[in-house]
Amino acid sequence: MATGISNFLSPQELHRLGRMTIQSRYVVEGTLSGRHRSHLKGASSEFADHRAYVPGDDPKHLDWKVLGRTDRYYIRRYEDETNLRVYLVVDRSASMGFTSGPVMKYRYACQLAAAIGYVVVKVRDSVGLYLYSNRIDRQAGARNSFAHLNNLLKSLTQNQPAATTQTAKTLHQIAEAVRRRALIVLFSDLLDDPPEIIRALAHFRKQHHDVIVFHILDPAELDFTFKQAAQFVDLETGETIVADPRGMADAYRKVFGEFLEQYRKPCAEMNIDYRLVKTDQDAAMFVRSFLEERKRLSK
């Protein structure tokens, strides 16, 4: 086992994940034959449709039975089956460096990415990576080897949270970069302008990508359970505010709840798989539950 993945998942967790698969809910576009449906028609046993014969077509694709019954030339077309290309898009902005417990949000995102990547490579699908902050810091094309996965994970480890975030702009760039239909898995706290991010996610959907959003949040961010008045310092901008958490917890929850709602509903409308993930739950177990549910729903 490569050293990269072992930073994030234990052998037992890898063993459990080994039996899992990740399915795209839409047709995808890959370079290899695989278990995923492709929009291309090719050599496959799965009949797709007929089209009229035009000169130049290979006569072996003629449907002789149709020709015998109708005296017309039709070409039989079959659905292509291809492999899945999964792009892991990981946010490494400074806000991902926040933690109120043992696990930093960025570290948690990496664990999720490792688990998803392992499952993808295990079934011989390809995995790629986009690591971004206020720009794309690292990108790697989709390949279906563990060595590639390890390299991706190593680069995640080497890059720690820093700088500000420009998620929307970066996602637009990624959407433009990924030309073929793929599965885009976003790991971020989405602490940016929600309408802009939604537009960026819509961009992915326009490109016929299947999108999964893992909205990673620390429990303290969600519930604001601080006990003492303190000076809070923004990890990205350095702004400060003195606040008494006990007095304003209610208001904070309302504000944050509204913020979450700005993602949840549009994602549901765009058929984007939106998942809210708290860093206090076991990452491998979460991935396993998530994959099982996704598999169940895709049947």
Added chain:
Amino acid sequence: MWSFLNPLFLSALAAAMIPLVLHLWQRQRIVIVPFSTVRFLKLAQKRSSNRMRLENILLWLLRTLILLLLALAFAMPILRITSFRQLVGASRRDLAIVWDVSYSMDYVSGQKKVWAASRDTVVALIEGLRHGDRVCLFLADDDVTPLIEQPTTDLEMVLSQVRALETGTTTSQLRPAVLAALSALKESGKREKELFIITDGQKLPWTSFSPISGSTAVTNRTDRTDTTNNPMAPTATPSWDAKSVDTDISIFTVLLGVSSPDNAAPLNLDIQPTLLMRDTPGQISVDLGHTGPEQTLTVSLTIDEQAASQRSVTLGKDGGAPCVFALPPLTPGTHPARIETSPDGIALDNIFYFLLRVHEKLPVLCVGTETDAFFLLHALNPGGAATTVASATTVASATTVASATTVASATTMNVQRVDPEAFTADRLSDYACIFLCNALPLAGQAMLALEQYAQHGGVVVIFPGDRATPADYANWTCLPAMPKAIIDFGADAQRQALRLVKRGDAIFQGMNIPPGTYPSVAATRELQWGKLGAESDVVITSDNDVPFLLRRKAGKGCVLFFSVSADRRWSNLPLSPFFLPLVHQIVHYSAGQEQSEPFIWTGRNLALTEIMGALPPKTELFDPTGRPVPLRPLKTGQGNLLGIETCSRPGIYTSQSAAGGQPEPAFAVNVMRSESDLTRLGTADVPTLTGLSAIRVAESKDDLMQLVKELRIGRPLAEPLLWLVLLLSIAELFLANRAARKTRTLTEQLKIDMTGHVKGTAASGG
């Protein structure tokens, strides 16, 4: 007007700065917490800043106030109400104490003795005075008895008098005593003035303050003296006006009695028949009164110190009940008797004393010649008039011996006759009734004696005759009507039906006249009447409502005047079957009029002649304990009378003539039973009844002393301040925790499952 017992603690007021200092100190050492983004915090702070600021200010105020009040409480502040007076030098104090000494103060319930408690209270009040303070003491009985009339600084003397004092036997009226005390305090100048009313909480003494009972004269049932000229008579008390009470006087009252008193007593009695004759049965009806819960009472009758009868009576809650005893036949004479109830809270009112006066024969005097009185004498002695006319005379007065005869009645009368010329005014009171049969005109002295006899309860019956003309009646002042003329019918005499104007009249009580039947009389001559006088009425009329028998009330007695003579010369009345029962009835009626009361109430200035008639010279009177009772002349409306200044001891009083012999029962005295009603007064009723809204009411000595302390020293405010601190602390705790109260977290609201699905909404939960 504040002062502090621990002023050093006032420096702790600086502790009020602690919340502010803590706030500033915490701002300096504030913790820096890195957070993913502060934009939500800014938004939240913007939304909740106003509320938070208000809550914080409130909390700061509360905490500051709590510390301030704590420091104040430990400094023991005293609110000095009278400090202003102290500033102007009015530090000395005059105390007036009104002490209820009615017999209800003797109430004992278990260990609680009301009188002892009241004495302790008075002693404590006096002992609480400082050097230079003065005190005066008024006893509230049925009037006011000033024990210390003018404020004195000799507190030891007052205390010795207080300790020696016992309760009286009278009822109580607080109004006269309170007015006397207020009057005494008027002379106090700039001194602090305090009035204390020490009583048992009984409602009765307070009713004297109400406008209904606010008469200008003291009403005392047994005080019959002329109050205008008699220095011994109780002074007239002005009516109560709460507005005229000096507002500088601090008035306190303490209601020391038990909250649920229990007392029963015989209130009054009625003896029937009024005139008791030898071996004649009768009955005594006793009214029992009761304060308290329902109970069964044993009531016993004792005559001549011999138990005569006993009854068991159940009395309802705060109610009364009658109790009837059969009176056994008694021998002639005066028999001391008493009604006694079971022991209870007040012992004094459990015994009701009275006298049973049993007569053997009623003494009757006829003034008239033998001829004129012939029919009357025979009517009064129907059995043996012919045989018992004695030539030897035994008239009591030596001066009337000359031509007087005694007719010993076989029945119930001892009839004596005297000629008009021999009639004198001596010993008229020995007779139950005096008949004048054609006796006028009489000498002026004799006429005055007869009028006085009637005033004292005797009955004078006048039969006219030929000796007198209408002018001879002109000098009489007690006649029911003045005769205008004598009408002579001659041979035209006709039978006239007589009609009883009121069949239920006391004169006819016991007469059996069948309804619808009328006696008749044929008159040849009769008096013609003038206008009816004051307090006069017609008892019997003849035809056409012509008065036949007239009556005039004169003092305690009366004068009866027939329109025809007692012999046959004017009418056939003496031969009428109606004549005999009528004259007998008049004699019995007269005896009832003259009959002394079976008992009297305790009181002052009692004229003996009104109680027991004229006394032989040098007669001595003894109280129930056997001590001689001093007799002194009382000036009444009827002249100088011998009387008792104060008759306060209940029981049987005896008299002994100068000749010696055994003392005879003279009269029975009972305590006024209005005092037996122990209905309790509520503390809230005192200001209402007195009209004094500023009166301070206590229910025990300790309560009173606390009120006094609050007035004199001031009201300690440490305890209420600490209570306030407690309340404010609770409010602070509530407010502080309200800010930090546990609400549903966003995780709970969103209901995030294991796969990251959000099933709830923040809006629904928030």
